[in-house]
Amino acid sequence: MDRLTDHLIVISFDCLSALDLPLLETLPYFRTLLQQGAIAPNVESIYPSITYPCHATIVTGNYPNRHGVINNTLLQPGRLSPDWHWFRDSIKWTTLYDEVKKAGMTTAALLWPVTGKANIDYNMPEIFANRPWQNQIVVSLLSGSPLFQWDLNKRYGHIRKGLNQPELDNFVLESTVDTIKTKKPNLLLVHFTDLDTQRHYHGFSSEEATAAIHRHNERLRRIIEALKDSGIYENSTIVALGDHSALDENKVLNLNVLLHKHNFITTNSKGKLNNWKAYCKSCDGSAYIYLKDPHDSATFNEIAQLLHSLKDNPESGIEQVLSGEKAAEKGADGTCAFMVEAQKGYYFLEDFQGDYLKTITQEDVTADKKYTLATHGYSPEKAAYSTIFIASGKGIHPITLPSIRLIDEGPTLARLLGVSLGETDGRVLEEILTI
Incomplete structure (x- = not known):
């Protein structure tokens, strides 16, 4: 050639x-x-x-x-x-x-x-x-x-x-x-x-x-x-x-906060994560949900119910919920249990303590560089x-x-x-x- x-x-x-x-x-x-x-x-x-x-x-x-x-x-x-x-x-x-x-x-x-x-x-x-x-x-x-x-x-x-x-x-x-x-x-x-x-x-x-x-x-x-x-x-x-x-955004979603409240994530007396059944792994505008045991059908079903209830709430910040199979069809990691897409104006972090939803200001960004005012990771669609x-x-x-x-x-x-x-x-x- x-x-x-x-x-x-x-x-x-x-x-x-x-x-x-x-x-x-x-x-x-x-x-x-x-x-x-x-x-x-x-x-x-x-x-x-x-x-x-x-x-x-x-x-x-x-x-x-x-x-x-x-x-x-x-x-x-x-x-x-x-x-x-x-x-x-x-x-x-x-x-x-x-x-x-x-x-x-x-x-x-x-x-x-x-x-x-x-x-x-x-x-x-x-x-x-x-x-x-x-x-x-x-x-x-x-x-x-x-x-x-x-x-x-x-x-x-x-x-x-x-x-x-x-x-x-x-x-x-x-x-x-x-x-x-x-x-x-x-x-x-x-x-x-x-x-x-x-x-x-x-x-x-x-x-x-x-x-x-x-x-x-x-x-x-x-x-x-x-x-x-x-x-x-x-x-x-x-x-x-x-x-x-x-895309511009000013709202953070911490799905791990909800997973923690439902005991899918557990912490020790110092607030450190010591075990998990399900975990939200951020990709900024989207996120993977992984199961520690991919064959744990009970946890899978409970997470599915939780995610779909969020998607049905227009104020949850969740735009779409994909199965691992559907995520793979889009070129993403098919070993995840689910992939979630944020609505425009929202993105994901991995905090498991605090609030599920936080509104971000320029002052927050200046004080802590984990916060942003524009990000990516969203679906190319x-x-x-x-x-x-x-x-x-x-x-x-x-x-x-x-x-x-x-x-x-x-x-x-x-x-x-x-x-x-x-x-x-x-x-x-x-x-x-x-x-």
Whole structure:
């Protein structure tokens, strides 16, 4: 299979929405990509539409229940900060970077989700120290390419302020420019989270979110200039994409509070969870309900009755209740007992004490970053909730495709570099390629 490009730069602007297109058209570097390249202004995300499952889908071409990353975080009932699907072994399928490396090409990834300990030539994975005794830099070094990361941290680490934005993305940008100039990889995966952060903490259409998009335009400029300075721009393809959109909300649902009241969750004298029969695992705008014993039919029936009574109450915040089988049909985790979808304006957390429903203010968000004013994870079928895909450069035929699916991106990216991901859920978008 012939390669259509020599250098593929995939830039994920986390939480970039189809609704952002009018603004992107006014910004010079996004506008250049839009005018010269192919665009899909409506990309259907996956279920649940959250960052780690989405990024695993982008590099595999499969839905979560096939690639294995069915949520951002692991099922660890009672843990205040569950571990994330940081590591490559969470993905039960070949990936774009695996196939590109197998074909003898060089690969690089900067804060791309689910790449910890992946076989990537130049890898700075997205991972954070999740235990009091861990050091952030050491955790990163041990999970990626140590010398590569050490050099970037020496050069640009002063830019960072922990995980705060926009400083984190500014550090990623300098690392990206440096990697392009010094490594010239055939595949470069970059993940920017500035916009996602601002939307979470300030709202979808906030001034802070708009400012983040303007910063992304400047980041795009720097990447384009780096390609030109390196002499590889004419032989490169730039893909700018989003993984999901977001919706404003101001009400939290804590289904575990109800499960606790019904003794499906039990706690000790200090209020710590010590056992559970059923647990609500948040995916933000949706949630899985798991049974500790999947064969516990009595608990299953009681939970079903509870969930359907909530759904019948228009003030419960519950829009839809799916069986595990129905969730699997939508690409989500079929091992759950149920999957619940929040109404617009609501989202799920995992607290098992306190109130079932809490209204959120900006003051709550400022005081505790577990609260947000816009989020995702909802069904991709929700209205005005699609993301965007733009590709420009070598191997790309300028065209507008009215709509595509997130699962179509991986096979298409693989075809640009002359490799295949196998029989995927998605298809190659041959319409945009100069085959």
